[in-house]
Amino acid sequence: MKSYVILISGRGSNMQALLDAQLPGACVAVISNRPEAAGLAWAAARGLPTAVVDHKRYASRESFDAALAEEIERQAGGRADFVFLAGFMRILTAGFVERFAGRLVNIHPSLLPAFPGLHTHETALRTGVRVHGCTVHFVTATLDCGPIIVQAVVPVLPGDTVQELAARVLEQEHLAYPQAARGLLAGRCRLEDGRVLWRDDTTSPAAALRVPAG
Ligand code: GAR
Secondary structure, three states, rough: EEEEEEEEEEOOHHHHHHOOOOEEEEEEEEEEOOOOOOHHHHHHHHOOOOOEEHHHOOOHHHHHHHHHHHHHHHHHHOOEEEEEEOOOOOOOOHHHHHHHOOOOEEEEOOOOOOOOOOOOOHHHHHHHOOOEEEEEEOOOOOOOOOOEEEEEEOOOOOOHHHHHHHHHHHHHHHHHHHHHHHHHHHEEEEEEEOOOEEEOOOOHHHHHHHHHOH
16 A cells, blocks of 8 residues: 655645545655644544744754654655645745655646736736646646646635635535546656656546535
């Protein structure tokens, strides 16, 4: 069975969605860069090993990333098949990304390549886009960039507040991330020439795109 590690920084609702989805793989640990991350207690209560690699204790991004990589491998007892970033709010160095190339996956609350970085829902409302959503993608050295595994689309409705739009997107994040993780763990999608190919793409384009009904 394939193994994975989840990295969080806060609430951890995407982590919960992954763990509730009964994926075809074993979560070997949840690691946070913030000791106070609420998701740690949830994971520990669920009986999962948890660890903290506190970025404030490291003088440089390189030294933090090296410690994080070591902790991931220590918890996995060697090589983790996948590392799922679930609200992990640290920019990772090129060296870290290279070390986990093809195994490092992130969820971002926008339809990339639109709106990389922070405040995606505010930007969506400000620019007047009619659709918004989330993206699960492989991580590359460029922030919020990299081969797209799954995207989910939601409408932007007249009068939406940031909170309403964020909640609509988050509901889809909790479905899109397990969908992507399941595909990866089950070997139903893979990286080829910098793009993600789904095995069932020919019969079901919906594999990589969620468009909720209603
Ligand atoms: C989620 O909306 C996730 O997409 C976002 O942070 C939130 C974490 O919530 N991630 C990023 O913005 C990464 N660039 P969670 O802790 O409840 O999963």
